[in-house]
Amino acid sequence: MAAPTEPRGTALNEASPDAVVLDTDGVITDTARVHASAWKRVFDDFLRRRARERGEEFRPFDTGADYLLHVDGRPRADGVRAFLASRGIALPEQVSRPGQDSVAALADAKDAAFRAALDRDGVVAFPSTVALVRRLRKDGIGVAAVSASRNCARVLAAAGVDALFDVRVDGMDAARLDLAGKPAPDLFLEAARRLGTPPGRTAVVEDSLAGVEAGRRGGFALVVGVDRNGRAAALAERGADVVVPDLGELGWPPWRTR
Ligand SMILES: O=P(O)(O)OC[C@H]1O[C@@H](O)[C@H](O)[C@@H](O)[C@@H]1O
Structure with missing residues (x-):
């Protein structure tokens, strides 16, 4: 402490x-830790899939440094943009074709994960x-x-x-x-x-x-x-x-x- x-x-x-x-x-x-683990679930799914598609190494979202520096305290979509930028990734704001990754899709997925955790754990x-x-x-x-x-x-x-x-x-x-x-x-x-x-x-x-x-x-x-x-x-x-x-x-x- x-x-x-x-x-x-x-x-x-x-x-x-x-x-x-x-x-x-x-x-x-x-x-804060409920938000952090919802972010981790969503970003890790995305990063793992992206790494596989590109034949790159998967570097997971860190609920310590990544969360604190880029996501904590910021509005949802700002958090997505800031973290992606820290990894040199740019996505469109909205999905323009089915299955496409976007800032909005990642933000929506994180919100669903966060709400599910609230409902489950109180x-x-x-x-x-x-x-x-x-x-x-x-x-x-x-x-x-x-x-x-x-x-x-x-x-x-x-x-x-x-x-x-x-x-x-x-x-x-x-x-x-x-x-x-x-x-x-x-x-x-x-x-x-x-x-x-x-x-x-x-x-x-x-x-x-x-x-x-x-x-x-x-x-x-x-x-x-x-x-x-x-x-x-x-x-x-x-x-x-x-x-x-x-x-x-x-x-x-x-x-x-x-
Ligand atoms: O996605 P929400 O519920 O609108 O919350 C936005 C942000 O709210 C902040 O209070 C949290 O520190 C962030 O982790 C979170 O992403």
Whole structure:
């Protein structure tokens, strides 16, 4: 487990935030790994078939590096494009003839795999995150759930935590409002706007590299990185002020480490 790092010093060190915006997959619910394994199944099927057809070596999708660098925190189709680009592969956006590979077909297959896993296994919320959110609410601090995922409402409801959040901004909103995906800060800024707090009085909690970068780029007062996979240094490098292995490690007030 990564040791908590000290806050780098932000405007919030001596005062409470007025609101906290939390990423969903991997911060509120234990679903980052469900996304990662759905991606692996779909990309590995594609890569194996492609390698066979071309007589090349099959190099599988890595749920560590490939997921974190290219897919985690990004909208579905962006994740497909970014990962394929990392392997030097370009596909058409849509299928123009039956059986053709496309960005849309891989994205649809991943969504089917993800939903099947949700239906089969259910969803668990991290108890430490739920405890933190309850504490924030008790103190009158607004809380929002944010996600690049179009499945966010379904995930929060399946975990039984949807009623805990004052605001939700997700992949459905992003499509409807034409918000740019992470690492652009648009989703977090929209959440802060709906909560009625300026970014300079709002904290962001994220576990993805793209997400901490979005928090930093949005000018948020504090970006908390949650590191469940030993990548504290990368999260700090991309903009996290403080990195903890779990939100149970955040002291109170919530920006102080124990
Ligand atoms: O495909 P969905 O459910 O719209 O989710 C999009 C992305 O949502 C993010 O929260 C996940 O980190 C990614 O893995 C996922 O691909």
